[in-house]
Amino acid sequence: MKNKLYSKTIHEVSDLLKSKKISTKDIIDETKENIDMWESKICAFITLCDFSGSRIQKGRLAGIPFSVKDNLSTKNILTTVGSKILENYTPPYDATVVDKCKSSGAVIVGKTNMDEFGHGFTTETSAFKTTLNPWDLKRLPGGSSGGAAAAVACGMGLFALATENLDSLRMPAAVCGVVGLKPTYGRCSRYGIIAMASSLECPGVIARNVNDAALILSIIEGKDEKDANSISTEALDLLCLKANKKQNFRIGYSRNYLGDGIDPAVKSVFEKQISALSDQGFEILEVEIPDPEAEDFMNNIIYRSEVSSNLARYDGIRFGYSANDVKDSFEQYYKTRSAFSSEVKRQIVTDTLAVEESEKLGRLYIEVQKLRGEFSKKWDRLFKNVDVLISPSAPNLALPVGFGKKSGFIGGVVEKKTADEGKGYMRLQGMYSVPAVLYGFPAISIPIRLSEGGLPIGINIFADRFEEEKMLCLAKFIEETVGFRGLIS
C-alpha cells in the first residue's frame, strides 16, 4: 500500500484524482485490498460487490468507493435488510440516494450489515452476522447502521449511505469514531429505503469528516417526484463550510442529558466540550427541553403503527423468501412470515395487537400526530432562543458483544423486563435522538476524543428543520478545534 488512499477523505482523494497524481484504479484497488484485510475481522458487510472492474461515471464523486446499508435498495445487488425474509431479494431499482451517488461516479463496494429491518442498536439482531467495532473487537459498532459506521471507520469505502430511525445512524457513527449526518426529514428522498417507520426515517451519510458528509448531502439532497414527502429547498451551501469563520451561534443544552445512566467518560467529555465552546466565545444556554417521556411515547406509537403496516407486504408472493408446499394463501402467509426473526415477529404481533382493537389504531395514531404538531411548536419556540442544541451522541461507550441480545430492545423503547443496565441508557439515548426523528430536525454526530480505554466519544448537534448549514458550520469548527484522529488516519 503506497498511499493509504482508503484512509483519506473524499476531498483529498478527489484532489489527487483531479491532479492526476493517482488514477481511479489506484483508489479502487487500495480499497479492495483494505477490505480484504479488515472485513474478515469485523464483518461489516452482508454483501461484498466485485467492484474492481467497475466502469466509472464522470461526476463529483468519480471513482470514490462507498458502501450502502442493506436496507437501501440497490439495483441488481442483493438487499436483505438483515433479514431471512429477504435473503434472496435483489431489487430491480436503485434507491434515489444510491442512484444520485452512482450517477456522480461513486462506486458501491458492498451492502453493510444492520439489525434486522433496522430493529436494534447493535447489529446483533441481523439474521446473518454481528459486526464488531474496529476500535475494539470485543465490542459492538452500534446500530442499526453498525456495518456502515464500522466500514467507514476502517476505510472500507470513503463514505457510507445509511438511514436513521431514532439514533440508528448517529449513535453507531459516534461509537465508531466517524461523522454521522442525518438531514432534515424531506431533504433527501426516502424512495428505496425498505420502510420501517415511514414518517420517522430518512437516509443519511456516514463519513470521515464534516466536509465529506456535507459534500455527500449536497449530492443526495433534493425534491424527488418519487417521494411525496420530499421537499424542495435551497441547495446546501458548501461554501459556508469553506469560509472557516467562527460564527456567533447560541448553543443550547440540557442538564437532563447528563442524568443517570451516562458513562462518566461521556459526561466528562461533554462537559469539557461545553466549557471549551464557552471559552471560545459561544453563548451557551441551558435550556428546558419539552417532555422527553411524552416524546418517547409519541415516537413509540407512530413507530409501531407504521411498522406493523409496512411489514405486511412480506407475503412471499412477489419477492423474497417464499414458503413451499402450502395449501392456500393463508398458509402461505403463515409459513412465509415465520421467516422473520423472533424479535421482529414479536414486534409485529405486539404492534398489531396493541393497536388493532376497534379503530383505535387510527384514532390513537391521529391523536399522537396532532400532539406531535403541538410539541413541534414548543421546539419552534426553543429554536428562537438557540441556534443549535448539543448533547452527547450516546450515553455509553461502545457496548460489549452480547449486549443487544440480552437487552430486549423493542421498537425504540424499553420493555418492562429489560435489564436494569439498559434502562438509563435507553432513556438518555431517547433524549438525544427522538426529537430529531420525531420533528425531522437535522442532526450530526462528530467524534470528539477517545476514552482512557481508547474508545471514541462523540457529541451530537442538532438544529431546526433545514438549518443544516448552521449545524455543519459549528460541527466543522468543533472538529477542527478538537483534532480527533480517526482509527486509520
Next chain:
Amino acid sequence: MNMFVPVIGLEVHLQSKTESKMFCPCPADYFGKEPNTQTCPTCLGLPGALPSINAKAIDHCIKLALALHCKINKETKFDRKNYFYPDLPKGYQISQYDQPIGYEGFVEIDIDGDSRRIRVTRVHQEEDTGKSIHEADHTLLDFNKSGVPLIEVVSEPDFETVEEVIEYSKELRRIVRYLGISNADMEKGQMRFELNISLKEAGSKGLPDYKVEVKNIGSISVLEKVINFEIERQTVLLKKGKKPVQETRGLKDMSGETVSQRFKEGSSDYRYFPEPDLPPIEIDDGWIERISEEIPELPGDKRKRFEKQYGIERDVIRTITVSRARADWFEKAVKGESKEVAIEVGNWFIGDFMKLLNNSKLKTQSSKLKPKYLVELTELHKSGKISGTVAKQVLEESFKTGKSPKEIVVEKGLEQVSDTGELEKVVQKVLKANPEVVAEIKAGKEPAVQFLVGQVMRETRGKANPKVAEKVIRNELKLKS
C-alpha cells in the same frame, strides 16, 4: 302476511380514465395487456417503493364529487386500509377513510317521469388491486391493474326498488362519461358494484337490524338479478320468521344467485390509519373553481333543457342524451331551428339514423353525415320536395357518402314530381297497362285507386308526389277528388 320492502345501498367503483396509475407512472390502460407488464416497484409493492399522487386523478375525483352535488373536504388525506389478500401487493390498500374528497351529495334520477333523489354519502379516491385468476389447483396473479385509480361512490340506503338502483347506476355511468373521467365500460371492469340489501316491513320506520353485503358485481344486468335474488331469498326467510344473517355474500355465477362467503370483513378489521408516505392534500377554492369550470352540462340538466327548449318527447331525449357527443351532435343540428323541426329531426335521429349507426358500428361524431343534413332532410321531406321513401334513401346515401341531401336529390333527380302535366303522361301509361283495375274502379271499387297510385310511384321511382298523383288519376277517371 306482512309485506316487505327492500332497503338498498350501493357502492360503485369507477376506474378513473388517467394516463398513469394513481401512485406511480405506469400506464393505467392495462386492459388486454400481457400480464405483469404494466408494473413498477410501486404498484408491485416492492420494498422501499413509495407512492406519489397522480394529480389528474384527484381532479377527476373532485369533478365527480362536484357533479354529484357533494361538499368538498378542503383538507383531505389518504389512509391505509390494512388487510391481506394475494392480489393486494402492499398488504394495505391506499384509500380514504375519514376525510373523503366529497361528501353529502345526491343523484337525481327519473323513474317514469317522477324524479327522485338518492343521497350520496361520500365520493373518495383509492387504488385498484391486482387481479387473481383462479385456476384448478392454483391462482395466477396479474398486477397490471394494481394501482389503477379508482373512485368509490357510496350511496345512502335510499333505494326502495330495483328500478331505482338500475336507473341510478345508469345515470351515474352517464354522468362519469359526460365528465370524461371514466369510460365506465363494464366489460372491462371499469364500473363495479357492491350492494347492501335488507328488507323491512312495509310502512315501518328506520332501517332493518341486519344488512347483507354482496361484493364484486360486475355489471348492471347482474346487479339487477342479484337484487331480485336477494329480495326473494330474504323474503322467504323473513316469512318463516327468520332473520337473514348479517354477512358478506359473493356471486355464485352470473345468474344473480349469491352464496355466503367464508371470510367476513368489517371496517374495524381494516385498522385504517393515515398514509404516512403521502402528505395531506389541501383543496383550495381556486382548485374547486377550476374544476367547476370544466364541468359540462350534465345529462339530467340536458334532458330537462331539451324537453323545454325543443319540446321533444322524453323517450326520444333519453336516447339522444345518452352520451355527450351524441347530444352535442344533435344540438348542432337543431340549433336555431323551430320546435317542429327539432321534433322531426329527433325522430329521424332515433329512427333511421340510429339504425344506420348501429349497423355500421359508428358513433355520431364519426359518421360522415353532418348534423345539419338531418335538418335539410327534414325540410326536403316536409316541404313535399321528396317523399318519405325517397327521404330514407337520401339519408342512407348521405350517410354513406357524406354528401348533403340537397346535393343528392339534385344529382339523382329525386325531387318529387308535383307537376300535373308531367304526371299525366305517367298516369296515362299506368291506366293503359292496368285495364282490369280501371274497370274495377269504374264498377265502384274505388280503393283500388291506391294501387294505381302505387304503380305511379313505382314508375317514377318514388319521385311522384303521391297526393298529386292520386288527384291526376281521379281526374283522368273522372272520379270525385
